[in-house]
Amino acid sequence: QSVDKNGVTILEKIEEVERQMLNVFTLVSVVAPCNKISAPENPHSGQQTSAEWVRIVFHDTITKNIEGPGLGGLDASVGFEADRPENVGAFINVTLGQFTQFSSIFLSMSDLIGIGLSDSLATCDQPLARRIPLRVGRMDATGPGPAGVPGPTDSLAFAQAAFTKAGFTNSEMIQAVACGHSLGGVHHENFPDIVPDPNDPENLFGRSPFDSTPDVFDNTGVQEYLTRTGLKGGPLVVGPEATRTDFLIFNSDDNATITAMSTPSSFENTCLTIFQKMMDNVPAGTVLSDPVTVRPWILRESHLDLLASGGVTFSGTISGHSTPAPPATANYFYGTVGGGNTGQKTVQQSFVYPNRPNGGDPEDTLIGFGTIVDYEFNDTLSSPSITSINIMSSYTAPVNLNIFILPSQSFSNPVNGQRQSIIRVAVLGTLATTGTTMSLRIWSPNRQPGSVVPTFVNQNITMSFLRTQGDYKIYQAVALTGDGAPGSTTVQANLGTTQASVKVQTGSLKPCTSAIPTTC
Numbered sequence: 436q437s438v439d440k441n442g443v444t445i446l447e448k449i450e451e452v453e454r455q456m457l458n459v460f461t462l463v464s465v466v467a468p469c470n471k472i473s474a475p476e477n478p479h480s481g482q483q484t485s486a487e488w489v490r491i492v493f494h495d496t497i498t499k500n501i502e503g504p505g506l507g508g509l510d511a512s513v514g515f516e517a518d519r520p521e522n523v524g525a526f527i528n529v530t531l532g533q534f535t536q537f538s539s540i541f542l543s544m545s546d547l548i549g550i551g552l553s554d555s556l557a558t559c560d561q562p563l564a565r566r567i568p569l570r571v572g573r574m575d576a577t578g579p580g581p582a583g584v585p586g587p588t589d590s591l592a593f594a595q596a597a598f599t600k601a602g603f604t605n606s607e608m609i610q611a612v613a614c615g616h617s618l619g620g621v622h623h624e625n626f627p628d629i630v631p632d633p634n635d636p637e638n639l640f641g642r643s644p645f646d647s648t649p650d651v652f653d654n655t656g657v658q659e660y661l662t663r664t665g666l667k668g669g670p671l672v673v674g675p676e677a678t679r680t681d682f683l684i685f686n687s688d689d690n691a692t693i694t695a696m697s698t699p700s701s702f703e704n705t706c707l708t709i710f711q712k713m714m715d716n717v718p719a720g721t722v723l724s725d726p727v728t729v730r731p732w733i734l735r736e737s738h739l740d741l742l743a744s745g746g747v748t749f750s751g752t753i754s755g756h757s758t759p760a761p762p763a764t765a766n767y768f769y770g771t772v773g774g775g776n777t778g779q780k781t782v783q784q785s786f787v788y789p790n791r792p793n794g795g796d797p798e799d800t801l802i803g804f805g806t807i808v809d810y811e812f813n814d815t816l817s818s819p820s821i822t823s824i825n826i827m828s829s830y831t832a833p834v835n836l837n838i839f840i841l842p843s844q845s846f847s848n849p850v851n852g853q854r855q856s857i858i859r860v861a862v863l864g865t866l867a868t869t870g871t872t873m874s875l876r877i878w879s880p881n882r883q884p885g886s887v888v889p890t891f892v893n894q895n896i897t898m899s900f901l902r903t904q905g906d907y908k909i910y911q912a913v914a915l916t917g918d919g920a921p922g923s924t925t926v927q928a929n930l931g932t933t934q935a936s937v938k939v940q941t942g943s944l945k946p947c948t949s950a951i952p953t954t955c
């Protein structure tokens with residue numbers, strides 16, 4: 436299986452996306468409900484998070500091929516382009532800033548832009564909460580791409596040339612604009628020549644919406660444009676003569692394309708297809724996965740650990756999702772060497788989402804997976820020959836008792852803008868013979884000049900023997916990681932070149948209270 440520059444496989448990325456999407460406290464919590472404002476300190480700014488997450492896709496993807504065939508596209512290069520006049524507004528740094536806390540070696544910023552689009556559309560499409568088919572594997576640019584995002588003062592010919600160059604037909608351009616401009620609007624703050632200052636303390640940035648339902652992803656704008664009712668297509672249709680780009684674009688084929696997407700279902704089907712095309716408009720050479728289907732049952736989080744007695748524990752969270760809701764209890768068993776198992780176990784549900792579908796609170800927004808149920812388990816493993824966990828006869832994951840990171844004995848502290856991590860690892864004593872080399876690979880987020888998006892750098896550290904605990908030998912490494920950039924650090928322990936632990940994200944490690952780290 437091929438790996439990327441961080442040694443991560445496409446299957447690892449897919450699994451991480453599934454975990455993100457079923458964890459309602461991650462990205463989706465930032466965008467739900469659809470009218471959530473991205474500047475909490477300024478609730479009357481009209482900066483609608485869901486709209487910003489959609490707009491950024493256009494600004495990133497549309498400059499593909501300008502610099503040469505196959506160059507650019509959806510690659511998070513917008514992170515380096517936030518100050519350009521064509522990107523006026525705070526949306527790029529605000530949006531990427533919201534995404535950075537979830538970035539890791541498993542999720543590039545450009546894949547996060549895709550999850551963000553998928554979350555945004557689902558959140559704004561209640562109660563269906565449909566999602567774009569989401570592929571993963573996008574690679575982030577390491578510098579800015581060319582300028583060339585069409586704006587409201589550009590001619591129709593300029594917009595057509597940009598879309599054609601990026602790989603979109605005239606019809607697709609019309610669809611993309613009509614779909615994007617279902618959410619949000621034009622802000623006086625960004626475009627004072629298009630939208631007059633409303634002098635309204637309830638609308639501080641002077642947002643003039645594109646349609647009467649700016650926080651619903653629907654065909655209202657198309658209907659209002661075609662029937663000249665409501666907002667009649669919004670400020671880029673009926674605003675000042677010099678900036679009627681939406682009118683010029685919609686009218687460029689005598690309204691044939693926009694008429695064909697005027698019913699609720701034709702609008703949604705068309706939009707999900709065109710948004711997927713925009714997301715998959717990636718630099719040549721990028722290998723994208725098949726569309727990710729979040730499996731009905733997954734092991735959302737899990738970790739092995741050691742008791743003081745030397746016994747091994749395995750705990751974590753199983754997540755299931757379905758309509759109607761998954762059962763109140765979930766079953767699983769541990770597989771053993773040779774194909775046997777240790778018997779069925781049952782675990783009670785610990786968290787149900789949403790509790791009151793469409794109750795109006797963020798936590799009641801449907802996000803496209805029916806009801807999500809979490810089940811927290813915590814087992815002391817009875818047999819050293821366990822090799823896997825099998826959940827609801829539907830999902831199997833390996834359990835590697837040979838070598839594993841020890842969360843209860845590992846720590847992470849902020850030190851002078853960096854993090855000091857003390858990572859301890861258990862290796863089965865029979866494997867750690869004389870001459871064993873234990874090493875720890877650490878991938879941590881670092882700042883990149885010119886963009887809020889972190890880049891991941893890795894280091895490989897030799898681990899030292901600490902003590903024996905039961906059947907295991909404990910090794911440890913102390914490392915300074917990252918430079919304070921947001922994002923998640925990942926570690927993996929290696930025994931020579933023969934055994935490797937699973938990769939573990941260190942975000943939830945507790946701080947060490949001892950002055951001498953190795954004695955924590």
Ligand code: HEM
Pocket residue numbers: 482483486487489490492493524526585586587594611612614615616618619620621622623625626680
């Ligand atoms: C030639 C094509 C386009 C032009 C000239 C254009 C122009 C604009 C302008 C002037 C704004 C106002 C921004 C602000 O004041 O904050 C805007 C907002 C927006 N655009 Fe476009 N746009 C185009 C295509 C698209 C496409 C293809 C999408 C879809 C991905 C899109 C999605 C959005 C969204 C969601 C907003 C609302 C942002 C917010 O409320 O914060 N636009 N567009």
